[in-house]
Amino acid sequence: MSTPHNAAQNGEIAKTVLMPGDPLRAKYIAETYLENPTQFNTVRNMFGYTGTYKGKEVSVMGSGMGMPSIGIYSYELYKNYGVENIIRIGSAGAYTDKLNLFDVVLADSAWSESTYAYVQSGVEGDIQLPSKELNEVIEAAATRINKPVLTARIHSSDVFYHEDNVPGVNEFYNEHGCVCVEMESYALFHNAKVLGKQAACILTISDSLVTHAVTTAEERQNSFNGMMEVALEAAISI
């Protein structure tokens, strides 16, 4: 029972899936943290793996970049594969100098100018919410393994490269209360809600739109270990 985008067969994907945007981050997590990982998807190089972490089954799969992409993969995971929980683990650009590179943010809401929810199911509004229950599990996991997370509102943007004549950091931070920007959570939270499932998002600050500090592409793929460990610890406690 594969889909046009996922070659997995029934039963090959765990109830909880960690979803980085980058499929190579999924590969890194599978190879670094999972016991006995098996690969269930290579279609479009959107790698997906299932293994165990501390003895409990968990999957990890790339989502691609942007809401159309995570919209497809998360919808299929929930609807076709019986997945119950998706924890996005992404990179984000800081909108405040209070956030430093490698700080970890847990989204308590995603603000967006995106039309994703409206086009998908006629839902209006610029905010989508994660699962409260999943967020509590994640916060408890972070405390247990002593990895601090900041719980805050994030911006889910449809655009990575902006011209100067459109709203920027100041408007998103001061008017909408978003501490950082990424590109998928608004759609993920919406899909979870319409399908009666759970979603959350943990982000590592990869760059700052205020100080212009940046991490390298390699660091974004391979070194966001704090966030990965919090997500794995949460996945096995759900």
Ligand SMILES: O=P(O)(O)O[C@H]1O[C@H](CO)[C@@H](O)[C@H]1O
């Ligand atoms: O690192 P990932 O999870 O891909 O997340 C962020 O990085 C990408 C942009 O560089 C977008 O997908 C954004 O949401």
Ligand SMILES: O=c1cc[nH]c(=O)[nH]1
């Ligand atoms: O969407 C994103 C992700 C990381 N950094 C950004 O500036 N934007």
